[in-house]
Amino acid sequence: MKVQLRRSTALSSLLVSVMAWSSGALASDTGMEDAAPANEAILVSASKPQALEVGGSVQFLDSEDLAEFSYTDPNRLLRQIPGVNLQEEDGFGLRPNIGIRGSGTDRSARIALMEDGVLIAPAPYAAPSAYYFPQISRMSAVEVSKGPAAIKYGPMTVGGALNLISTPIPDETSGFGELLAGSYAARRGHGWAGGWVPLSDGLEAGGLIEGLYEHSGGFKHIDAGGDTGFEITDVVAKLGLRSTDGRHALEFKFEGYDETSAETYLGLTLDDFRATPYRRYNASQRDEMNADHQTYQLTYRFRPSDALGFTVVAYRNDTKRAWYKLNDVRNTADTGWNSISSVVADPVTYATQMADLVGAPGYTGRTNGLRVRNNNRRYQATGVQGLFEARFATGSASHELQLSARYHEDEEDRFQQDDVYQMADGRMILTSAGAPGSNSNRLGEAEAWAFFIQDTITLGTITLTPGLRYETIDLKRTDWSGSDPERVSPTSIRTTNVDVWIPGVAAAWEFSPGMRFIAGAHRGFASPGPGSTTDAETSWNYEAGFKLARNAWHLEAIGFFNDYANLVGTCTNSTGGNCTIGDQFDGGAAHVKGLELTGGYTFGSIAAQGFAVPVSVVYTLTDAEFRTSFESDYEPWGTVEKGDLLPYLPKHQLTLNAGVDLEKVRLSASVNLVSKARAVAGTGTIPASQKIDGRALVDLAAEWDVYGPISLFGTVNNLFDKTYNVAFSPAGARPGAPRMVLGGIRARF
Known part of the structure; x- marks a missing residue:
């Protein structure tokens, strides 16, 4: 613990120095245009046009895209971006599983997940699984970077980066509010207000306050009754100070999140899923996630001229979560425990265990039949990152140089215990309470320095963008026995150091105005966890293609x-x-190859014809296979033969969008088609017990401006109420969300 204290003290000193230097720099002012948003330099692109100009694969969804269907589930929103792989789980997207270009999807741990350019997973190095995920409902934009563009962020560069961009302080005083209600006791209240005001000659002060409340009663039903929904509150406050000449901008952001959700890992047997897909067994009645998260972020930007810029961000994220959920079932010999995934996969062999899970009326199970784990964990992530930008020319070539450095430390603290229950007449009765820390008493820590350099070189119609990232990561895992809650004597201490160079290069040729050929290559890297004995995940990734942005195309x-x-x-x-x-x-070894296609056109215009009809298509083809044979205790792989396909990767994903925009009415439709996939690696016909259903889903949305700033808004997700299985993990078949209707009122001012 002394090492951790020393790191925190050093980091605190660095933060104080940054803040003091920022305050002094703000006192200077010189005569430039209005400042850009404080975090603009952290992004690969800050708009759709910029994304199309980047010499690589970057997609950008702006505020209009996000407002069209007003999705709360990030899985539904990210269907609009090619190359993104999604493994649904709870039907609401509370803990989405997101991968990019065949990277692993589990808890989005194989992508760089960010909010406003800052790593946002609870412990991005020590434990990157995203048990906290920012609410899509309060975002103003989404940026997905793939290929060489992804090495700007790190440490996960195998697939790419997902950057969620929060509501900025608006240039003019303005606001937004909505109240919506719908199916399954759904309720949403969301609003924000803010702006900039003159403070003194040459100085402006700005602020934003935003609040979000979301609730659902849940679409599943426990046999004995009980809640299966969630309740979330999310508050954001921003304070800003900027010079009117555009040289200086300082912004502080606070975000606080609280969630209670009656979510479980226990799914259904395949037969029960086919009969009643939205059922939950009685053994899941105690399952509940309680989570809270706070973000503190200070951003300063100094731009002495159009050619030079410097941005520094200091941040801290605190996350606590206690997921109290069914873990396993006592084995028949009364000598150990069977996993719930094994039981629901083979209910005949595990008939006694299955009876404990179902908890039928009148049934009394074993006094030690069910073990529920309090997955109590605390996370902290703290760091400072800086970015220097310079524009200059050498002969006929222009350069946009970026240099960045980041110091980051994070930790995952596990202090878990198991409680034992008996099933009696459909109700779980506590028979033995575990001592806190008796199941898992450990601390995983990470300390990392990361450096990045990139130069965008433009010579006529040719743009070349070489980049290089270096990460040095110190990992440490300390374990204590369950009988040592004060952590006096560690049972083991394991340390690891990882040093990695991550190069990349992108090229673009604008052979005609608005038309480009692009190509790129970069090294993929994913850091191992604390105490891991495996090698880091590495790859070489390549891309090539074509971009067009001309007129309405x-x-x-x-x-x-x-x-x-x-x-x-x-x-x-x-x-x-x-x-x-x-x-x-x-x-x-493994190979993942594929094709990403996205395109669109807008017929007509409201100004000329009185209407506009936007249409678009998003398609992903993915072919992923193992290139070696091996045996593994990792459940999604099992026994693998060379040529076996990777699990949870559908070969085809297609989204078709169309809309009709009138002066005061907007109608939108989206059709999403996903081919079947397998839950376990293999080839040939997919066994029914491993088949993830293909599906065709239709979503509708409409908005009508009824009076001035007031509009009526409504959506229908899964219009035809399609029933489909999205996964066999964590444990058993799991349904996608049924038809859901949401509607209400919006106001913009």
Whole structure:
């Protein structure tokens, strides 16, 4: 613990120095245009046009895209971006599983997940699983970076980066509010207000306050009754100070999140899913997640001229979560425990255990039949990152140089215990309470320095963007026995150091105005966890394609190939749990290749014809296979033969969008088609017990401006109430969300 204290003291001194230097720099002012948003330099692109101009695969969804359907589930929103792989779980997207270009999807741990350019997973290095995910409902934009563009962020560069951009302080005093209600006791209240005001000559003060409340009663039903929904509150406050000449901008952001959700890892047997897909067994009645999260972020930007800029961000994220949920069932011999994933996969062999899970009326189970774990964890992530920008010319070539550095430290503190229950007449009765820390008493820590350099070189119609990232990561895992809650004597201490160079290069040729050929290559990297004995996940990734942005047309067609030297799987409860939680597994060589296509056109215009009809298409083809044979205790892999396909990767994903915009009315429709996939690696016909259903889903949205700033808004998700299985992990078949209707009133001022 002394080492941790020393790190925190050093970081605190660095933060104080940054703040003091920022305050002094703000006193200077010189005569420039209005400042850009404080975090603009952290982004790969800050708008759709910029995304199309980048020499690589970057997609950008702006505020209009996000407002069209007003999704709360990030899985539904991210269907609009090619190359993104999604493994649904709870139907609401509370803990989405997101991958990019074939990277692992489990808890989004194989992508760089950010909010406003800052790593936002609870412990991005020590424990990158995203048990906290920012609410899509309060975002103003979403940026997904793939290929060489992804190495700007790190440490996860195998697939890419997902950056969620929060509501900025508006230039003019303005606001927004909405009240919506709908199916399954759904309620949403969301609003923000803010702006900038003159403070003195040459100085402005700004502020924003935003609040979000979301509730659902849940669409599943426990046999004995009980809640299956969630309740979330999310508050954001921003304070800003900027010079009117555009040289200086200082912004402080606070975000506080609180969630209670009656979510479980327990799914259904395949037969029960087919009969009653929205059922939950009685053994899940005690399952509940309680989570809270706070973000503190201070951003300063200094731009002495149009050619030079410096941005520094200091941040701290605190996350606590206690997920109290069914973990396993006592085995028949009364000598140990069977995982719930094994039981629901084979209810005949595990008939006694299955009876304890179902808890039928009149049934009395074993006094030690059910074990519920309090997955109590605390996370902290703290850091400072800086970015220097310079524009200059050498002969006929222009340069946009970026240099960045980041110091980051994070930790995951596990202090968990198991409680034992008996099932009696459909109700769970506590028979033995565990002592806090008796199940897992450990601390995982990470300290990392990261450096990045990139130069965008433009010579006529040719743009070349070489970049290089370096990460040095110190990982440490300390374990104590369950009988040592004060952590006096560690049972083991394991340390690891990782040093990695991550190069990349992108090229673009604008052979005609608005038309580009692009190509790129970069090294993919994913850091191992504390105490891991596996090699880091590495790959070489390549892409090439075509971009068009002309008049009302936009089109991108990009092929990609990821050549994994070593694929890594991490054992978590969410992958099935038939392994030691936290262990990592080598998957050897693998190839992931595919095609990403996105395009659109807008027919007509409201100004000229009185209407506009926007249409667009998003398509992803993915072909991913292992290139080595091996046996693994990692449940999604199992026994693998060379040529086996990777799990949870549908070959085809297609989203078709169309709308009709009138002066005061907007109608939108989206059709999403996903081909079947397998839950376990393999080839040939997918067994029914491993088949993830293909599906075709239709969503509708409409908005009518009824009076001035007031409008009526409504959506229908899964219009035809399609029933489909989205996964067999964590434990058993799991349904996607049924038809859901949401509607209400909006106001903009």
